[in-house]
Structure formats: C-alpha cells, structure tokens
Amino acid sequence: MKKTYKATCHCSQVVIEADLDLSQTSFRCNCSICRRSRFWPAIAMPEGFRILSGEGELTRYVFGSQKNHHYFCRHCGIRVFGVGNETPIGKMYGVNIGCLEGVTEEELSRIPITYVEGMHDRPDRAPEFFQYL
Template sequence: MLKTYRGSCHCGAVQFEAELDLEQDSYRCNCSICRRTRFWVAVARPEGFRLLAGADMLSEYRFHSRKNQHLFCKHCGVRAFGIGNDTPIGTMYGVNIGCLEGLSEEALARIPIRCVDGLNDRWQTAPAFCAHL
C-alpha cells in the first residue's frame, strides 16, 4: 500500500516526500555506482515524488549511457534519490531507503529486498552472489 514518507540527505539541505509501498520489493544492485555507494532503492513514480528543499544543493553525475541521473547533496555528499530515465519500468525515482525518516530498525528489516544484476544489464536477474549488497 502506498504511503507518503519524508526523507533527507544527512545534513538536511535536500528534503523530499515520496509515495512508496515498502511492502513491495526494494532493490540492491551490483552495478558500479550502487555497489560503491550501497544504494538501497525503493521505487517512486514521478507523480509520487516531491522535492521539498535543496534543488540548488544537488549535484548531478551521469555515466555509462548518461540517461540516469545520480544526484548528491553538494554539502554532505549523500545520495538521497536519483532519477532513472532508462529503466525497465520507464522513468522512476529511486529513493534511498536509508534516507527515509521515522522508520524503526524493525520496520527496515521487514522491507523485502530483490537483488538485481545491473553490472551486466540483466535487471530481471539476481547476480550469482549478492549477500554483500
């Protein structure tokens, strides 16, 4: 069930709201950037995401196909969300679950996780090894 969550980067300069269903799969990816940043993604549709503050504090990084926007706070460096423009479901906002406010450790532990093989562009397949993700 969709619920509205608030979130922010570490320093609070970037703040957002997202409509997320945390009973659905979240994602851990083994691609070069997600593996390095330990990005844990919940998916929000464009109409379910609102940037509340900090647009001017975001720095954008694009690599490989340059289609997806990896956004970071210029001050604290936290990647609170990104915009996937070329994904299997079309445009989406990838919200970093670690940046959501008001979730207990118990609630976080209940979120289902699907590992995806982004390293090899096999988004519907889990990598052979994913415990480290």
C-alpha cells in the same frame, strides 16, 4: 499500501517527499555505482515524488548510457535519490531507504529486497553473489 515518506540527506539541506509502498520490493544492485555507494532504493513514480527543499544543493552525476541520473547533496555527499529515465516501468525515482525519516529499524528489516545483476547489465536476474550487497 502507499504512504508518504520524507527523506533527507545527512546535513538536512535536501528534503524530499515520496509516496512509497514499503511492502513492495526494494532493490540492491551490484553495478559500479550502487556497489560503491551501497545504494538501497525504493521505487517512486514521478507523480509520487516531490523535492521539498534543497534542489539547488544537489549535484547530478551521470555516466555510461547517461540514462540514469544520480543526485547527491554537494555539502554532505549523500544520495537521497536517483532518477531512472528509461526503465521497464518508464521514468521512475529510486529513493534511498537509508534516508527515510520515521521508519523504525523493525520496519526497515521487513522491506523485501530484489537483488539485481546491474554489473553485467542484466537487471532481469539476480547476481551469482549478492549476500555482500
């Protein structure tokens, strides 16, 4: 069931709200940016995503195909969310689960994870090695 969660960057200048179902799978990907930032997203649809404050503090980073937009706080560097503009489910937001407020460690440890082979651009399959992600 979807619930509304708040997520913040480390310095709390960026605050977003997202409707997430944490019983649905989250993702860990081995692509060059997810690996470096250890990004752990839950998926929100555009109608279930709102920036509450700090939009002006965000820096957008794009690379490669330019399809995915990676946002981080320009003060503390934390990535609260990213935007996938052309995914199999259309435009969607990846909300950094590590930034969620009001979620216990026990709840975090129960969130299902799908491992994704982003390194070779094959998001339909799991990487051979994924335990380190």
